Amino acid sequence: MAAHIDVAAAIIRREDAIFVARRGPNQKMAGLWEFPGGKIETGETPQCCVVRELMEELSMTTAAGAIIATNTHRYEELSVNLIAVEVQMLKDQFTLTVHDRADWVPLNRLLELDLAPADIPIAEQVIAVSEQRGA
Numbered sequence: 285m286a287a288h289i290d291v292a293a294a295i296i297r298r299e300d301a302i303f304v305a306r307r308g309p310n311q312k313m314a315g316l317w318e319f320p321g322g323k324i325e326t327g328e329t330p331q332c333c334v335v336r337e338l339m340e341e342l343s344m345t346t347a348a349g350a351i352i353a354t355n356t357h358r359y360e361e362l363s364v365n366l367i368a369v370e371v372q373m374l375k376d377q378f379t380l381t382v383h384d385r386a387d388w389v390p391l392n393r394l395l396e397l398d399l400a401p402a403d404i405p406i407a408e409q410v411i412a413v414s415e416q417r418g419a
């Protein structure tokens with residue numbers, strides 16, 4: 285049976301744009317765009333995980349809110365349950381360490397990116413939630 289992991293990913297919104305990062309050359313799935321985050325450790329909430337991972341990988345100071353979408357995707361050898369958490373940046377700064385690019389992408393262009401496969405349904409749900417909220 286394929287291994288299974290729970291992964292928390294940050295949905296960071298600024299006006300009509302979302303923060304995305306491109307997986308670096310030393311990461312699995314290098315070159316694909318994602319919502320930054322990482323594996324949830326035993327006993328950790330998705331919110332604690334995402335705040336920790338954003339500090340570790342991007343030196344970003346954040347606060348996490350509600351879970352807004354989830355998606356389970358089965359890769360060849362790994363099943364990933366991706367939990368998207370709304371996150372606010374508390375300081376407007378970050379530093380790339382594992383990713384090789386980061387960008388603010390308008391919501392209506394999010395699906396044009398070469399996203400990690402698990403992220404596509406998440407992006408669709410984020411767009412739908414934003415449309416429901418009328419923003």
Ligand SMILES: Nc1nc2c([nH]c(=O)n2[C@@H]2O[C@H](COP(=O)(O)OP(=O)(O)OP(=O)(O)O)[C@@H](O)[C@H]2O)c(=O)[nH]1
Nearest residue numbers: 291293312313318319320321322323364366400402403
């Ligand atoms: N962080 C993150 N990981 C994702 C996303 N989509 C997706 O399929 N993944 C997968 O989830 C897994 C965990 O991601 P990660 O490598 O960032 O986690 P981590 O920092 O805890 O791992 P590591 O420190 O052991 O390398 C990887 O297999 C990654 O390919 C996403 O949007 N964000």
